[in-house]
Amino acid sequence: MPTDPRGLRSEAPLLDAWLAFQENTSHAFTIPGHKHRIDLVGDVIAGDVPLYAGLDTMKVTEGTLAEAERRAARLWGADRCRFSVGGSTHGNQALALAVGVPGDRVVLTRSAHRSLVTALVLAGLEPVWVTPDVDPQTGLPLPIAVEAVETACAAADSRRLAGVFLTDPAYVGTHGDIAAWADVAHAHDVPLIIDAAWAAHFGFHPDLPPHALAAGADALVTSAHKALTAYSQGALILVRGNRIDADRLEAAVEATHTTSPAGSILASIDASRALLERDGAELVGAVLRAVRATRDRLAGVPGLLVLDGPGVDPLKLTLVLSGTGAVGVAVENRLLDRGRPVEMADRDTIVAMVTLADTAEDLESLADNMIAAIEAERGEPHEPAGMAAYRVVPEPVRTPREAFFARREVVESEAAVGRVSAELIAPYPPGIPVLAPGERITPAVLTALREAQTSGARIAYASDPTLTSVLVLR
Incomplete structure (x- = not known):
């Protein structure tokens, strides 16, 4: 039987409807087609309830x-x-x-x-x-x-x-x-x-x-x-x-x-x-205190720069590793081995996403593992390269819509210089475009993408993620 551990049911009408469906519906002759039979495909469909004929009637009469x-x-x-x-x-x-x-x-x-x-x-x-x-x-x-x-x-x-x-x-x-x-x-x-x-x-x-x-x-x-x-x-x-x-x-x-x-x-x-609405200030306050302690602790790591100050989201931990000589992707791999994945890592940067669901113990463990991983990967300090998306000045030639619907062809990436892109290409994460449809492909664009790829980023949304070829306007 589903539970409502923080007693939110009466304060959340959709949650109330979800709980009521789980409690009262024996067998619905509506979608979804799995009919909640976890014996067929497993727990992956457990809790799946539609809006229509689930949280509300098919005609949405309950509002x-x-x-x-x-x-x-x-x-x-x-x-x-x-x-x-x-x-x-x-x-x-x-x-x-x-x-x-x-x-x-x-x-x-x-x-x-x-x-x-x-x-x-x-x-x-x-x-x-x-x-x-x-x-x-x-x-x-x-x-x-x-x-x-x-x-x-x-x-x-x-x-x-x-x-x-x-x-x-x-x-x-x-x-x-x-x-x-x-x-x-x-x-x-x-x-x-x-x-x-x-x-x-x-x-x-x-x-x-x-x-x-x-x-x-x-x-x-x-x-x-x-x-x-x-x-x-x-x-x-x-x-x-x-x-x-x-x-x-x-x-x-x-x-x-x-x-x-x-x-x-x-x-x-x-x-x-x-x-x-009910508990946000309390929950956020507790995690803010824990993040502050974690920031202060990480700031003591030689060469590590921890983004901080009035212009920074207090809940987000963004670390610049260039001063430690450690490579962010290598640090990330060590964290993955310890069951501590982070939101993003490239050559010089690691971003750890903290939310009101994190506890002081979670953040203490993150700091322990982060420090150990950085020390294991420590190398020669260098200047930060910066994210690829911010090193390129776009050169729009056609609108994104015009480029999307235009006739196109595939060319070798070196031959694409000077041509107009028919596709969007972005290192992921964070998914910020280095090249958008309708923009001129320049040497700086290809260099930024290749450096991101070399640093361990996934080249996303491209027709050829290896960057051997590019889709351009005919």
């Missing part, structure tokens, strides 16, 4: 999803909220479809996730890129300068500018001045939309930054499965004010969402919201 979304909107101070089982990817794509018409321009950070580039293809929008400055000491991105946003908005042409899409915090945990970005966007009469996939916890403890809506953004997308406790793929789309048309957004969400959403994911989003 459980709508009520859960209303509660989330209230918690974040939003006017509208939609839950998604498609991750922040779905939210980014829906908002891109909601803000403009094909041919419009949007200001977009080059630290954007690849989902925003594919959103440009879907919506027919043209990017005006802003590239973050890089901290030479760490090789990591700094927040987008307010002046850069203003310059990009002015360059976009006010008649065609449809919105400003920025990512905050960045994958490595650095965050910027959302209030100032909002002032710039609103001065140009367009919405500011924040991809806050990694920041569902922001705003729920006095030692954390405010969340994007509280700071002045018009919309935010956040993953409930990253910093919170939801099932993988769970995300929220939150909108405030009238700069984004409500009906258009609703149509965009439905157009890009599955018609068979997993009720278990939706229920976990609702449960995570209820937990955050």
